[in-house]
Structures are given as C-alpha cells and as structure tokens.
Amino acid sequence: MSMTSSLxxxxxxxxxxxxxxxxxxxxxxAELDRLRKRTREVSKQxxxxxxxxxxxxxxxxxxxxxxxxxxxxxxxxxxxRIIELVLQNPLVGCDPHRHVKRELASLSRHWxxxxxxxxxxxxxxxxxxPWDVPFVEAHVARSAECPLDIEVYWEFFxxxxxxxxxxxxxxxxxxxxxxxxxxxxxxxxxxxxSSIFARESIALKRLxxxxxxxxxxxxxxxxxxxxxxxxxxxxxxxxxxxxxxxSSLKTLIIRIPYSWPSRIRIALSLQKLKTLSLSGFTxxxxxxxxxxxxxxxxxxxxxxxxxxxxxxxxxxxNLRHVRYAPxxxxxxxxxxxxxxxxKFLSVERLxxxxxxxxxxxxxxxxxxxxxxVSQASDVESARTISAAFPSVRHVEIHARHxxxxxxxxxxxxxxxxxxxxVLKVESLFEDEIFALKEWLRRRSLEGKPxxxxxxxxxxxxxxxxxxxALYESFRPYCNVVVPVDFDRTSGLSLSDTxxxxxxxxxxxxxxxxxPRADDNSERRCEFCI
Numbered sequence: 001m002s003m004t005s006s007l008x009x010x011x012x013x014x015x016x017x018x019x020x021x022x023x024x025x026x027x028x029x030a031e032l033d034r035l036r037k038r039t040r041e042v043s044k045q046x047x048x049x050x051x052x053x054x055x056x057x058x059x060x061x062x063x064x065x066x067x068x069x070x071x072x073x074x075x076x077x078x079x080x081r082i083i084e085l086v087l088q089n090p091l092v093g094c095d096p097h098r099h100v101k102r103e104l105a106s107l108s109r110h111w112x113x114x115x116x117x118x119x120x121x122x123x124x125x126x127x128x129x130p131w132d133v134p135f136v137e138a139h140v141a142r143s144a145e146c147p148l149d150i151e152v153y154w155e156f157f158x159x160x161x162x163x164x165x166x167x168x169x170x171x172x173x174x175x176x177x178x179x180x181x182x183x184x185x186x187x188x189x190x191x192x193x194s195s196i197f198a199r200e201s202i203a204l205k206r207l208x209x210x211x212x213x214x215x216x217x218x219x220x221x222x223x224x225x226x227x228x229x230x231x232x233x234x235x236x237x238x239x240x241x242x243x244x245x246x247s248s249l250k251t252l253i254i255r256i257p258y259s260w261p262s263r264i265r266i267a268l269s270l271q272k273l274k275t276l277s278l279s280g281f282t283x284x285x286x287x288x289x290x291x292x293x294x295x296x297x298x299x300x301x302x303x304x305x306x307x308x309x310x311x312x313x314x315x316x317x318n319l320r321h322v323r324y325a326p327x328x329x330x331x332x333x334x335x336x337x338x339x340x341x342x343k344f345l346s347v348e349r350l351x352x353x354x355x356x357x358x359x360x361x362x363x364x365x366x367x368x369x370x371x372x373v374s375q376a377s378d379v380e381s382a383r384t385i386s387a388a389f390p391s392v393r394h395v396e397i398h399a400r401h402x403x404x405x406x407x408x409x410x411x412x413x414x415x416x417x418x419x420x421x422v423l424k425v426e427s428l429f430e431d432e433i434f435a436l437k438e439w440l441r442r443r444s445l446e447g448k449p450x451x452x453x454x455x456x457x458x459x460x461x462x463x464x465x466x467x468x469a470l471y472e473s474f475r476p477y478c479n480v481v482v483p484v485d486f487d488r489t490s491g492l493s494l495s496d497t498x499x500x501x502x503x504x505x506x507x508x509x510x511x512x513x514x515p516r517a518d519d520n521s522e523r524r525c526e527f528c529i
Contacts, residue, residue, distance in 0.1 A: 079111075080118060087121065097124060097139070098131070119144035127152040127168045136171045147180035147205075148172065152196075169195060181206035181231075203228040211236035211257075230272075240266050240285070249273055256280030256304070266313075269293040277301040278310065281327075287313035303327055303353075307336045311343070319346055322389065325353035333381040337388035348419075349394040352385070352401060378404035382413035394422040402432035406439035414439065423478075424454040433470065440477035453478040 074082075083104060090096040101121065105112040115121055122142040125131075127150065140148075150172055154165045172179075179202045196202070207229050226245045235255040243249070249270050257280060265286045273294045278301070287309040297316035304310060305327040322344065326333065382404040395417065397405065402425060405414040414420070425436065444450065453474060471480045 076114060079114060080121075083111075083115065083121065087124075095126070095130065097126070098135075116142065119146045123147060124149045125151070125172055127165060127172070128154060129164070131168065133167050133171060136168050140171055140175055143178075145178065148175065148178045149181045149183075150179060151183040151185065153183075153185045166195060176202045179204055181208070183208040183210070185210045197224045205229065206231035206233075208233040209236050209238075240268065243268055243270065246270070247272070251275040253277040254279070256282055256285075267291040271295060273297055275299045279303040282306045282310065289313060290315050299323075311336060311340055314343070316343075317346060319344065321349040321351070322347050323351040323353065334384040337384050340388050341390060344389050345391055347389050348392055349396075350385075350389050350392045351396040352398065379407065379413065383416075386413040386416035390416060391419055392417055393419050394424070395420060396424040396426075399425060399427045399432045403435050406435050412439060420451060421449075422452045422454070424456065426456045437474060437477065440474065444477045451478045452481050454481045 086104065087096045087100060090100060094100065101115060105115045119142060122139045123146040125136060125139045125143075125148060127136070152165075152169075173196070182196070182202075182204050185208075205228060207226075210233075227247050229246050230248050230250040232243075232246060232249055232251070233253040235257070237257060240254075243252070246252075247270075250272055252270070252273055252275070254277070256278070265288065267288070268291070270293075274296055276294065276297055276299070280303075282304040283306065285306075287306075289312045292310075292313045292315065294314065294316045295318065297314075297319050299321040300314070300316065300319055301323040302310060303325040307324070307327070324336075378401075382401065386405070395414075406412050425432075440451070440453070455471065455474070474480050
C-alpha cells in the first residue's frame, strides 16, 4: 500500500512538472508572439516614418528655388517694374524688344505669361529693317489700348524700294489715335514725316527729330496741328520761327548743328514753356534783345557759342534754375553775364559746368604773368557771375572755380550770395580745400547761417580715410552732406542731399535718376551687334 501510494505521488509530481514546463513554454511563445507583433508594428511605424522623412526631404529639395523662382514669388507689380527697368537700360547696340524681352520670357512660364499679358511692355515700336511686319503687328496687338511710343529709323540708299517702310508704317497708322511719342532718326525724315502726317494729324505728346547727317532742313508741315506736343527735342537744321506753332510746348531741347544757314533773326514766344536747353553753334542765328518771351520758364541750360546774345534775348521772369557751360575754352564768361543782373533776379539755383578756366588766359605771355592774368580774370568772371545771380540759394561749381569765388585775401565774389543755403563742389584739390574752409570759417565767425556743403570726389583723388578726414574737417563750419555713394565703412553717417538728384532726360520723355546703360562703352550686346 505504501509502495502504491509512493508511486502515485511520484507520478503526480511528474505530471505537475510537465504541466509547469508546458505552461512556461506557452508563456514564452505568447511573449515571443507579442514581441514579434510589436516588432512588426514598430517596423511598420519606422517604414511610415521613413517614408514621411523621404517625402519631406523631397519637398525641401523641390523647394530649393533658383533665383528666377525666388523672383517669381515677388508681387506681379514688383516683378513687372524690374522687367521694365531691364528693358529701359539695354547694353550698347542692343534692341531690348527683340532680344532682352525674348530672353526674359524664356526663363519661366510665370515670366512668359507676365510679359505676354502686360500691354505696357509692348507699346514701344521701332520702324526699322530688323522689325518685320509680323513683329510690328504683334506689338500693336499685344499693346492693347496703351499709348504707343514710335521710333522710325530707316536709312534710304539710292535705288532702295520704299515699300517695306510704308508697309510697317501702315500697321501703326491704323492705331494713330494711340500715338504718344514719335522719334524720327533718319537721313530722309521729310519723306518719313510726309508719309506719316500726309492725310491726318496725330495727337502726339512728344516729338524728337535727330539728324546725324545734317542733310535736309526739317520742315514742320503747316497743315499739321502741333498744339498737342508738350515735349520737343531737335538735333537737326530747322527754321526756329516754326516753333511758335507749338503753343502747348513745356520742354524744348535743341542741339544746333554747325551747318546752319546764314544769320536768321529769331523772335519767339512760348507761353507754357518750362524747360529750355540750347547747345551748339548759334552763329547762324541772330537774337535781338528781349525777343524770346518765356513767362513760365523754370529751367534754362545753355552751351552755345554766342551766349551773350541769347542771354540778352531771353525774357523769363520766373526762371529758377540756370545751368551754363562755355561752348569752348576761349569763352569769356564775364562778357556773357556782365550787366545782366536784372534778368536773373528770380534764379535760385546756379550750375557752372566743369571747364578749365572761367576766362581764357592771355596768350603770348610768360608762365608767371599768364598765371597772374588767369587768376585775375577768373576772379573778375566770378564777380560778374555773382552779380548776375544775386538771389541764388543753391550753387554747383567745380573745384577749379573755388579759389576764384572763395579767395579770402579780399572780399570774395561768393559774399554777394546773401541767400546761399547749399553749396555743391566737385573734385576738390588740396589748395581749394584750404580756400573753401577758410571762407566757411570766416562766414561762421560772422554769425551767418551754416551752409549745407556737398563735396563730390568724382575723380577719386582721396582714399576713404583721407576723404573721411576731409569731411570731418569741414563739420565745425558747415553741415557736411555726405554723397550717397560714399563708402559706408568709413563710419560717417549718410545724409540725404537737400537738393534734387540729377535727372537724365531721354528722347522718349522719361526721366531717371541713373544714366542709361548704353553710356558704358565696355559692355555691348553680342546678340544685336
């Protein structure tokens, strides 16, 4: 019995251990299954996370924009203004509407759509041989109802057919009501003008006639109504008496060629003229005193060889700005402005352009006496100019004039400018610095108001450190206005000039504060050349 119960107990314990081992394996399998399941879940999450990382990486890589893409995200009006500036400032010899516009449109679809869909980018049309009829028609169509600026440049040679130019002109004649400006640049402009104005008048705002060959005398047809023209630029032989037909003229620019007819008496009255620029050879014109009446004239620029006759002829009671440059080095400035103070009492701004001397030095003298005569002549001319413009507030002179106007050995010619507020000097040299500084010091000691002095080192004579020291040496005696192009690393604070920045006026009538890029002779357009 005891043996039987012992066997039974052993069998029970073996079954228990077997059951325990089975349960442990079951638990291990369950844990393994759980871990495998967790591993699959983690692997799935990892794949999803990796896919997300890759997707974001692709997005980031795709968002790495080129410069053109960055510009494409600018507001349309800003991008349009950039494109307009590029078209307005081409390289030398470049026709931007045939070349640059096509290049810009090829950069991106956004640029192409903007250029093709903006009428103001298509309103400049040139009648020339490279512009075929379909190209002209495309510009007329895409310009919609924008005012058109037309330039005609077509050289005729003996035996050439004139039909091609007529075909192009006929395209733009159909929208003549939209013409805003016209530029005639050709050796047979009378033929062009007759074909344009033959049947009906065109209400132009601006007209430019440029003749590099000086062959025909350009005629303003009497049957044409010129009263709508308010901007006129001429570089050709004309009869100036015809200008009286331009009753609405506000800006007149005339470059008179040397090959002018014999002496012609000129009498003219333009009631609305505000800006007048005359340059060139006036030997063929005869001006009589007080025969040029411009009651609203505000700005006058003169560079002619008979300036005295012109100054005596002009009657401009509201003239505020005079810019004078001698026609040649032997021009006698004192004889130009002597005894004319009553004519220029209203002038507030005077610009004397750079030239060697205010008055030509006497010849056939030794160096020492010539220098003495030159200095005396310069001072005499400076006194004449000061007396002729007693009310000026803003004066622009070159460094060569400083010693004549600001010599402190005696009463300075500049002392006559009682209302002077702004003085702009270009290209100061060592001697001129001392003379000007002494005059400013004496002026401050007399209790006179401090001037705004603008010093333009256009010749880059001074290094940045010397230029900084130069400006600082003037500060006790005046308000130094640092030029906008001064090196910012110098530590000087930049100031806005109290005067207007120079403006560059183009034949189209547009103005800009920067000169055209075609002034840079080093860069030329290879495509158009």
